[in-house]
Amino acid sequence: MLNTLRVDLLRNALLAAAVMLAGPAAAELKTGDPAPGFTLQATLAGDAFAFNLDDALQKGPVVLYFYPAAFTKGCTIEAHNFAEAMDDYKQAGATVLGISADGLEKLKEFSVSACRGKFAVASDADAQVIKSYDAKSAFMPHMASRVSYVVTPDHKIYYSYQSGSPDEHVPRTLEAVRKWAAAKQ
Secondary structure, eight states, X not given: OHHHHHHHHHHHHHHHHHHHHOOBSSOOOOTTOBOOOOEEXXXXXXXXXXXXXXXXXXXXXXXXXXXXXXXXXXXXXXXXHHHXXXXXXXXXXXXXXXXXXXXXXXXXXXXXXXXXXSSEEEEOTTOHHHHXXXXXXXSOTTSBOSEEEEEETTTXXXXXEEOSSSSSHHHHHHHHHHHHHHHHO
């Protein structure tokens, strides 16, 4: 039992280190690049549904944020930050979607607790969307790195930001969404 506990602690420490160091395997998509379309199973406040990017873009810009793993320290902080800013995103006409390679059942819990039921998170278990957005972790290729995008209704990348720290993703993407909205008025 003690050996099993040590193995679990070591595995969790290695996962935490990989999440902290997670960076993209390749450069993220750039401003003006086409945003790949996708449909993923998602959850909002624990309720599962199919999230389709094309459908969401008909309502306005979409903030896609890729994160390494639900319930890790940085990802929980980032989810709380997005949840706190949801009224501001909605006021600017934006939808927010978090994407990780976590399974849907785990994300159902995460969407209730960390996301506070305020925005959806999607499961990309085979990491195909993660790969199409150049958001694969260099250290853990089956996981996402921490990359955020603002995608506009014309299916273009308007803004991208990559940082292992969860702190600046919300202020930077919110500023980009507001800038885009102001230019449309």
